[in-house]
Amino acid sequence: MTLWEPEVLARIRHLALVARHAVDGVQYGHHPSRALGSSVEFQDYKEYAPGDPLSQLDWRVAARSDRLVVRRHRAESQLPCWIALDASGDMGTGVTSLGHDAPRAPLDGSKMGFALCMAATLSWYLTLQGEPVGLALLGGSGAPWSTLPPRSGRRHLGRVLGALASVQPAGQADLGGGLSHLAQRMGRSSMVVLISDLMEEPERWGPALRALGQRRGELRVLHLQDPGELDLRYPRVARFFSPEGGDSVPLDPAESREEFRAVVQDWRREVERLVLAWRGHYLPVSTNRPLSEPLLRLLRTGSGRGQGRPGGAG
Numbered sequence: 001m002t003l004w005e006p007e008v009l010a011r012i013r014h015l016a017l018v019a020r021h022a023v024d025g026v027q028y029g030h031h032p033s034r035a036l037g038s039s040v041e042f043q044d045y046k047e048y049a050p051g052d053p054l055s056q057l058d059w060r061v062a063a064r065s066d067r068l069v070v071r072r073h074r075a076e077s078q079l080p081c082w083i084a085l086d087a088s089g090d091m092g093t094g095v096t097s098l099g100h101d102a103p104r105a106p107l108d109g110s111k112m113g114f115a116l117c118m119a120a121t122l123s124w125y126l127t128l129q130g131e132p133v134g135l136a137l138l139g140g141s142g143a144p145w146s147t148l149p150p151r152s153g154r155r156h157l158g159r160v161l162g163a164l165a166s167v168q169p170a171g172q173a174d175l176g177g178g179l180s181h182l183a184q185r186m187g188r189s190s191m192v193v194l195i196s197d198l199m200e201e202p203e204r205w206g207p208a209l210r211a212l213g214q215r216r217g218e219l220r221v222l223h224l225q226d227p228g229e230l231d232l233r234y235p236r237v238a239r240f241f242s243p244e245g246g247d248s249v250p251l252d253p254a255e256s257r258e259e260f261r262a263v264v265q266d267w268r269r270e271v272e273r274l275v276l277a278w279r280g281h282y283l284p285v286s287t288n289r290p291l292s293e294p295l296l297r298l299l300r301t302g303s304g305r306g307q308g309r310p311g312g313a314g
Contacts, residue, residue: 002144004162011165012158014107018117019124019161022291026125026299046070079191079218080132080150083119084182085164086196087140090242091115092169093229111224112169114287115195118222120164121291122193122298127157135160136182138196139173142166149185175205183211191218193298198223198271206274219280220301222294223271226287230264232257 004012048057048068056070091112107113119135126133134150137143143166148159175196182192192212198205198221212219227233232253239248268284275282281301285294 002159002162004165008162008165011107012161015117015120015161015165016124018107018291019121022117022121022295023125023128025290025292026295079189080134080187081122081126081191081193082134082136082150082182082186083122083160084136084138084178084192084194084196085115085119085167086173086175086194086198087112087137087143087167087169088173088199089139089169089171090199091139091173091197091224093226111197111226111287114291115224116164116167117291118195118285118294120161121295123157123160123164125295127152127154133157133160135163136178137163137167138175138178139169139171140167141170142168147185150190173200175200176208179205179208180211183208183214186212186217189217191220193220193222195222196224197226202267202270202274206277209274209278209280212280213278219275219278220298221275221280221282222298223268223282223284224287225284230261232260 046069048070058069058071061067061069092110107117123133123135130152132150132152133156135145135148137146140146143163145159145163148156148163173196175194175198179192179194186192209219232251234253237250237252239250272282283294283297283301
């Protein structure tokens with residue numbers, strides 16, 4: 001039994017409350033819910049009968065033989081899901097950035113806070129669906145576990161929430177190394193949901209997607225984007241620095257905004273190209289939007305086995 005300090009206990013309760021509220025909004029709103037890892041595979045054909053859904057007609061067979069047949073599928077077992085969470089120092093920035101006297105990022109107003117709430121929400125949803133969920137913290141410090149293999153059940157969910165509530169953004173995520181290590185641990189039929197601002201050079205983590213793809217699992221990337229950071233919404237000239245180290249840079253946001261936006265657009269396109277090159281799902285997420293929105297987008301993305309082969313970015 002793990003004994004949590006009072007601050008961590010309060011954060012666990014907050015994460016649970018936020019997650020339950022977001023999941024309730026998805027399940028009981030106007031949008032149908034479905035299992036995130038569910039998948040189907042082709043089983044056989046049957047002759048078309050009045051009342052069969054037209055969307056299931058195989059028009060290629062009809063064109064060759066003048067026969068109307070319906071494709072039938074069977075459900076596959078659900079996929080264990082790994083949540084890979086970027087806990088690097090840069091994730092502590094945002095509207096309410098991590099101060100020097102605060103050991104943990106606030107759960108409201110920072111990229112890390114949004115990422116923690118998103119990971120908790122996804123974990124809560126998967127647990128309610130009876131699906132195994134695992135956690136891999138990339139970077140960071142202070143958590144009792146940096147890796148929790150996928151399991152189902154409320155007790156395991158408590159461990160996941162505890163790790164999320166305890167972690168402090170620190171150091172570098174080393175996305176490439178973390179994803180490569182995760183690829184070695186995951187089964188051949190698994191899903192990885194990466195939650196990150198991807199503030200590392202794409203050439204450092206892009207090749208790791210190959211290892212994930214070769215496991216023939218599914219990859220979904222939630223690219224966290226803070227509008228204030230990416231649009232340089234700062235009122236005055238200041239020196240900008242990264243919590244992960246390096247020299248500070250003096251910058252006038254008003255004069256640099258347009259040029260910076262062009263750089264950001266090129267970077268986004270490069271990130272998306274790398275994800276799509278291995279048939280992952282790329283989901284840009286603004287940190288000023290409700291948590292239910294990225295969860296709904298995750299549920300709406302296609303699911304299918306064998307997507308781990310290189311493909312075009314179109």
